[in-house]
Amino acid sequence: MRYKFLRFPEGKGKAVTLSYDDGVIHDMKFSDIITKHGLKCTFNLNSDVNRGLTDEQIKEFMLDRGHEIAVHGANHRANGSQSTTVGIRETLDCRRSLEQRFGKIIRGMAYPDTGIRFSANNQSYEKIKQYLEDLGIAYSRTLGGDNTSFMLPEDWHAWMPTAHHKNPEIMDYINKFLNYELSEKTYGARFYPVLFYMWGHSYEFNNDNNWELIEEIGEKLGHHDDIWYATNIEIYDYVNAYYSLVWSVDETMVYNPTLFEIWISIDKTIYSIKPGETLKF
Numbered sequence: 001m002r003y004k005f006l007r008f009p010e011g012k013g014k015a016v017t018l019s020y021d022d023g024v025i026h027d028m029k030f031s032d033i034i035t036k037h038g039l040k041c042t043f044n045l046n047s048d049v050n051r052g053l054t055d056e057q058i059k060e061f062m063l064d065r066g067h068e069i070a071v072h073g074a075n076h077r078a079n080g081s082q083s084t085t086v087g088i089r090e091t092l093d094c095r096r097s098l099e100q101r102f103g104k105i106i107r108g109m110a111y112p113d114t115g116i117r118f119s120a121n122n123q124s125y126e127k128i129k130q131y132l133e134d135l136g137i138a139y140s141r142t143l144g145g146d147n148t149s150f151m152l153p154e155d156w157h158a159w160m161p162t163a164h165h166k167n168p169e170i171m172d173y174i175n176k177f178l179n180y181e182l183s184e185k186t187y188g189a190r191f192y193p194v195l196f197y198m199w200g201h202s203y204e205f206n207n208d209n210n211w212e213l214i215e216e217i218g219e220k221l222g223h224h225d226d227i228w229y230a231t232n233i234e235i236y237d238y239v240n241a242y243y244s245l246v247w248s249v250d251e252t253m254v255y256n257p258t259l260f261e262i263w264i265s266i267d268k269t270i271y272s273i274k275p276g277e278t279l280k281f
């Protein structure tokens with residue numbers, strides 16, 4: 001075997017995910033549009049800030065449609081600017097509140113405000129990452145750059161999205177992603193799976209009076225047979241299940257100890273390994 005590459009469910013090489021913040025009433029219209037186009041979103045909520053969205057609406061427009069809800073800090077305070085004690089409290093309060101109100105285990109997060117871009121009050125990214133791991137936060141979305149390589153994150157607690165929807169190059173990025181060929185001719189780096197990850201706030205479509213933008217994006221990105229549409233935590237869980245595969249030294253045997261069926265591309269052939277299965281090549 002020369003190379004092996006992760007493939008998403010059904011052997012797909014591409015995935016798309018969305019991440020929208022703050023839990024505002026415009027999330028309902030946003031959910032109508034993206035759900036129609038087959039996209040999946042993670043909605044990042046502040047447990048202690050009421051912006052008009054009721055728990056019933058969160059259930060109806062987010063959870064019942066297969067979207068994820070995630071931590072965005074109880075009061076939307078930047079982790080990089082808070083002491084560790086306050087950061088822990090903000091994260092844990094939010095996580096516990098969402099879990100209790102919605103009866104789901106919540107493990108995802110998007111950093112509120114300036115997040116981890118700046119450090120003040122003796123804070124550092126290393127300290128924040130440490131307490132997030134201790135608090136059971138599996139991943140956290142950061143901001144401040146464009147991930148136009150579409151590569152999966154190496155550090156799940158500094159998960160850089162592809163772009164904000166207001167990025168002037170957003171349509172170019174989408175075209176680049178859709179045209180990206182996992183080419184057999186360039187069977188090295190080009191064969192890694194790719195992820196298009198867009199973020200923003202639904203109220204921006206209202207403020208900017210451009211709901212047609214998300215309609216257009218949904219029209220372009222949605223309902224492709226070669227794309228896996230997933231929430232942030234679904235991607236995290238699947239990728240980490242892939243990382244949990246157990247290989248023999250000579251790579252002729254692989255055991256899947258997880259509950260996921262896992263797809264893998266080995267020397268240009270796609271295999272799937274069922275839960276509990278040992279595959280021999």
Ligand SMILES: [Zn+2]
Pocket residue numbers: 021022072076112113
């Ligand atoms: Zn926010």
